[in-house]
Structures are given as C-alpha cells and as structure tokens.
Amino acid sequence: MPRYTGLINKYRDRLPVHDDTRIISLGEGNTPLIRLQNIPRLLGKDVDIYVKYEGLNPTGSFKDRGMTMAVTKAVEAGSHAIICASTGNTSAAAAAYAARAEITAFVLIPDGKIALGKLAQAMIYGAVVIQIKGNFDDGMRLVKEVAQKAPVTIVNSINPYRLQGQKTAAFEVVEELGFAPDFHCIPVGNAGNITAYWMGYSEYHASGIIHQRPRMVGYQASGAAPFLRGKMVDNPETVATAIRIGHPQSWDQAWKVREESNGWFDECSDEEILAAQKLLCEKEGIFCEPASAASLAGAMRDIQTAKIPEGSRIVCTLTGNGLKDPDVALKQCRTPLVSIEATLDQVQRAIVERLR
C-alpha cells in the first residue's frame, strides 16, 4: 500500500488538479468512522449510528479537506496571500496551509467569540489575525469587499475548491461502509459542508458506486437557525460559536440538498448540544466541539420520535475536535476536582470512596 499523502493524491481523478500541480497537503482526510456502542443501547432503539470523526484532521476540523484544495489552487494560480472570515476553524486551517505553502494568511475573526484553541492555532501558525467588532457575517461581507481591492484569494467556502475537497468525506464514508447510510446528519452554519457531502454522494451515485443516496439532515443551533426561520438572522447567538452564523453563504445550495435528498432541517437548543457533547464523551470516549455535537443531538431526538426509524444506518459528522474549546468543556464538568495531600493514605482513600 502506498503511503497515505492526503486526500488530493488519493482522490486525484475526482478533483480539479493536474499531474504537475504542486499539492499543498498536511495528510488531511482518512478520518475514522466510529460505530457507537453505548448510546444506541441507551436510546433503546435498534439503530446503527456511526460518527465521522473529523476532529482528527491535522488542524482538528473538517476544514482541512477544503483548505488543501483551496490553497493548492491559490498557489497554482500564483497567489501570495489568502483571506477568510471565520468562527475559528477555517482560520486555523487557512493559517496552517498558508504556512505550509509559505504564503500569507489574513483571517478576520469575531471579537471575543472564538474558542481559545482556534485563536491559538491561527496565531501560532503565523496568520495575520484581525479581530473585528462584529460577527462572522460582518467579517464575510468585509472579506468579499476587500478581495476586490487587494490581491488576496478568498478561502471561505464560497471558493468552489473548498467544497471539492470537502466532498471527499462522503467518498470515505462509502468506502468504509460499502454503501451510503440511510441518513447523514450534520451541523449547519454556512451550509458549505452539507452541500459538499451531497456532491460527494451524488458523484458516487452517478458513477454507480452506490445505488442510493442518504437523506441529508442539517441541524442548527436554535439561536442561529436561519434555515428554520426561513430567513436570515441578524444577531445569531449560541454556545456553539463555530456555527454562530445568521447569513449562510450556501443558502440556495442547502435548500436544494434538502429537496433532492428528501431530508430536513431542525434546530437544537444550546442545552441539547452540550448534553450531546458530554454524552459522547462519557459514553463513547469521543470528544468533539459543541457545534459538532449538534449532529448527534438532533439525530438522537429524531431517533426517539421515530422520524429516523429503527433499522436505520445513520452517519453523524463530528466536524471539529473538542480540544478546540476547552472553556466550554470545563464549564460542563460539574464534579469538582479531587484535591488532596500527596500521600498514599489520601490517594487510597480518594479511590476507595469513589469505586463504582
């Protein structure tokens, strides 16, 4: 088996690259599809739930799939600088891939509303970090405007190469399972990723690799749920800062995905999102960031109400790593630390008192 060198090399024949294109890669993709063992039993339902753990990408989120393509193509076109607006993960990925390509990354992030790990990433990878007194949607508008005046390539998901890279996650799911799931559940912010998965499944369907495509189910945080309100939301709020977006860029595409796949959108409260994040940690040993847990939170509800029927095979995308947002994780942990003297006696007592 050849050494794994990233998703562009693996899926070269399905991506817009040439034989002599210089590939900018950090070995992204090839992430595990983990079958949940304990949560389905707790739900008391006969369902097969798999999670696509995208938190294991090089910068800890699915954005790396899109960024390897976007930066490869920017470099191919002779660009020396890339720019994005971000709730954190895109900026981390842009910063890393720009470093790898030795070009400059400019990232616009919402002041104070970005998880600590993501800020640290953008900074240490050496991006020019511009905090704006506004939200992601303000940043996106500014990025589009400034890219008309300065020689910078936009690497948000409005860059079509991003979705090309991200569609490979659907290819991987199919290769792991040998078929497409019945339902694919995914958190929705800008709606680029749901669009990309659908592209991937649809390509494999058109090539006869799968005979059926999944129903695509997109979950939003209640405070940032334009697809549920049927219109843009001006002041989005949620603990899941990654999806704190009120003006999704792939609005039309996502409605089309819903229609073509016979899927649906739904919303999850912040409480449901955090509960799902914690459950996944405590019952399966899988740590994702809050936004990612929206996919499982929504899926669990839809399984309980039988909107997703028993016998279904479900894939939930866990878009980002839990380590990205240590503050929210720590706030979730109500049991206090056990603090004692460093003696054998005290350690022994601490253990015996707490054995299950």
Ligand code: F0G
């Ligand atoms: N989950 C995580 C962890 C994200 O970072 C994002 C988007 C999404 C889900 C939603 O994906 O936008 O394709 O519908 N994060 C972007 C960013 C906006 O700037 O990192 P989407």
